[in-house]
Amino acid sequence: MIGRLNHVAIAVPDIEAATAVYRDTLGAHVSQATPQPDHGVTTVFIELPNTKIELLEPLGENSPIAKFLEKNPSGGIHHVCYEVDDILSARDRLVSQGARVLGDGEPKIGAHGKPVLFLHPKDFLGTLTELEQA
């Protein structure tokens, strides 16, 4: 069912410093920082030949990554995102097998403008797992 690894997300306290690590130290191609107020984060994409790393910095009062950064003040890997062809049929298959979808269980439009869902880390090896319709 799952297809490509769309991205790995790394939460960081300072996206400018984090971008410099990937651009200058690791020599990768990086995008401009983009505030995404609807998602409570500012994003930078690290473009690798086969996938992306997504840097996330909290934005605003109720950022969904604020608690993670309280526990991991230097930053850390926040989630992985897999592509699926049809997010509703993927969700229904997962739920029928007992997996929990976060929130109200309905896909939302994610930071890339496509429908996404987040799956409960306890059901997926302690790993916050996002599905994105390809």
Place this chain on the structure above:
Amino acid sequence: MIGRLNHVAIAVPDIEAATAVYRDTLGAHVSQATPQPDHGVTTVFIELPNTKIELLEPLGENSPIAKFLEKNPSGGIHHVCYEVDDILSARDRLVSQGARVLGDGEPKIGAHGKPVLFLHPKDFLGTLTELEQA
């Protein structure tokens, strides 16, 4: 400098149960479990179209992932691995910029039979980062 994302490694307490999550619930292609006594882990590879997820279960007395699982008993994302063309020149560039290489700083032969290094998480956004010569 960095090239493809070679893999994302997820440490798990029970590799058989973890493999079932990826094979049966997420519908991915999974490899056989392979004990790697030289590396203190048993590995399963999840083959995605563009990269791999590597499941790691501790093996033996001094597994390098034992402490991580004490802190994260349900499992969690342990490291990311990027490919580089020349691991010695990559290391020298990183060290010249102040980054720390774990261990004695010399590449070791990793679980895929290729030279690898691990970089200090504090220098890379709280993320344990492996480099593998492609």
